Amino acid sequence: GNSVTQMEGPVTLSEEAFLTINCTYTATGYPSLFWYVQYPGEGLQLLLKATKADDKGSNKGFEATYRKETTSFHLEKGSVQVSDSAVYFCALTLTGNQFYFGTGTSLTVIP
Amino acid sequence: NAGVMQNPRHLVRRRGQEARLRCSPMKGHSHVYWYRQLPEEGLKFMVYLQKENIIDESGMPKERFSAEFPKEGPSILRIQQVVRGDSAAYFCASSHMFGAKNIQYFGAGTRLSVL
Numbered sequence: 637g638n639s640v641t642q643m644e645g646p647v648t649l650s651e652e653a654f655l656t657i658n659c660t661y662t663a664t665g666y667p668s669l670f671w672y673v674q675y676p677g678e679g680l681q682l683l684l685k686a687t688k689a690d691d692k693g694s695n696k697g698f699e700a701t702y703r704k705e706t707t708s709f710h711l712e713k714g715s716v717q718v719s720d721s722a723v724y725f726c727a728l729t730l731t732g733n734q735f736y737f738g739t740g741t742s743l744t745v746i747p
Numbered sequence: 748n749a750g751v752m753q754n755p756r757h758l759v760r761r762r763g764q765e766a767r768l769r770c771s772p773m774k775g776h777s778h779v780y781w782y783r784q785l786p787e788e789g790l791k792f793m794v795y796l797q798k799e800n801i802i803d804e805s806g807m808p809k810e811r812f813s814a815e816f817p818k819e820g821p822s823i824l825r826i827q828q829v830v831r832g833d834s835a836a837y838f839c840a841s842s843h844m845f846g847a848k849n850i851q852y853f854g855a856g857t858r859l860s861v862l
Contacts, residue, residue: 640789659755672853679838680790684842687752725789732849733765733803737789 642726642738651714655702655739657711659700666730667728669693669702669709674723674740683711683724706744716745749774751841751854752821759860766826766833768857772839772841777823780851784836803810829861 643658672680684693689704752771783788795803796816816822840851
């Protein structure tokens with residue numbers, strides 16, 4: 637079947653630290669991969685995406701590379717800020733209709 | 748350009764009552780999706796609708812749950828005779844296209860609590 641496994645949280649980092657949130661997937665075909673972010677009290681916002689192997693999605697200093705050989709899409713940021721505190725969801729879709737989400741990773745950045 | 752609007756944001760029901768959750772998609776979007784997030788779990792797909800049509804309801808529980816997206820007005824997710832296990836966050840998403848390169852835009856969710 638199709639599923640996404642995310643690194644469990646919560647994650648607490650100091651400002652300017654390096655961030656990695658691991659995400660691996662299982663899919664019956666060739667999925668598109670996404671990272672969504674949810675700030676407190678808000679809906680999920682698309683952070684970045686990649687639609688084929690070796691693509692790198694990037695936005696707001698965050699990056700993730702679609703690795704077909706390891707079925708992974710790890711999220712990274714070189715220097716986190718307090719404003720990055722949120723819940724991060726990794727997701728995949730094959731058809732564009734059904735999205736499959738991980739359980740979310742809560743990130744808290746302290747000054 | 749308003750985003751996906753869901754209301755109410757919080758809904759409290761007693762067991763056996765009905766819950767109605769509303770979702771207005773982004774302007775220009777004709778595809779609506781509902782997801783449920785149980786505590787400590789990721790979002791799980793429930794149903795995909797276009798105007799006046801249910802396209803995919805493979806994630807909907809077979810009983811008590813129904814969804815519609817009428818020609819006019821918001822999409823409605825209806826839960827009849829709620830039970831405690833229905834307590835969850837329900838998210839709506841919309842898109843203006845479909846297919847493998849689709850991007851779904853999400854609302855802030857409705858948090859349903861069943862007493």
